[in-house]
Amino acid sequence: MSVKKILLALVIIAAVVAAVMFDVTQYLNLDTLKAQQTRVNGWFEAEPLLTFAIYFIAYVLVTALSIPGATILTLGAGAIFGLGWGLLLASFASSVGALLAFLSARFLLKDWVQSKFGQRLEAINRGVKRDGAFYLLSLR
Template sequence: MKKKLSIVAVIAVAIIAFFAFDLQQWLTLDGLKAGQVQFQIWLTNYPVLVSAAYFVIYVIVTALSLPGATIMTLAGGALFGLVWGLLLVSFASSLGATLAFLVARYLLHDTVQVRFGERLRAINEGVKKEGGFYLFTLRLVPAFPFFLINLLMGLTPIKAWTFYWVSQVGMLAGTAVYVNAGTQLGQLDSLSGILSPSLLISFTLLGVFPLVAKKVLALVRSRRAAA
């Protein structure tokens, strides 16, 4: 219990400090544009240090579920270009998401399962069997909040390694879109235009396809077995 309280205290202090020192101003589109020139100078002079600092900050932002992951992703494209930016963002976002997942699991999983185990039995069984497919779908559909998926999946039986690699693969397409948009930062006036309706539909269909395909294959196999 003391360890859990200590973790909660550290997270609370970090979140309070984030807002108390008004750090969120840097995680806005205007803040990113205002600081781009200075960041680019730092990157030119200290490429390894700036890349490492960016990676660590991204992990912390996502692990603590702080607002600003989208801006951090755009910053990856604006600072590092498409290829290197995509590589940094992909691994940083997946690692940060996994840390948030593990914290939620450590702090809340047992309590939730003890209190609502019977009600969650069907969900637990479904996640055990097809958790990777469900997670892949959730990662590809932008309508589901990134941070909320991390926390809620931590309350399920899905394995941490499965959560990590499925998140890595599932978020790659969306990450590429935002990193690429970041390379054209000067032309962006808002975040709303990055994902068009057709692109949203494409991601949704891509996410649902593996789950539907598995169901169809299972149905075909069951009918063949019964024939």
């Protein structure tokens, strides 16, 4: 295993361990969303771009690390930012998070999966080689 793969695996493991240690999922439920909605709406009124950016990053991280709670974040995006902006945020953040999860899994496990499934992956490998990120987003 290369140094890059080891470093990426360590970063992912550290992020998941931190999420478990700080019990992040306790904040990703409907009751917490209801209780904090007024507070977050206040932040959004005071600093709309910063609030949007922080929410986007949090959503991407939850999705990329496969932490339960993306459904609550989707509902929260609509409740806090409204239908239009909430839909935009949830759509892009979930796609970016899924793309990061896919790319990291592909990078870390590519050799193992290739040896296990070989010929069945040939079409996907050609598509990624030809169209790169666009192919991955269209798979999503």
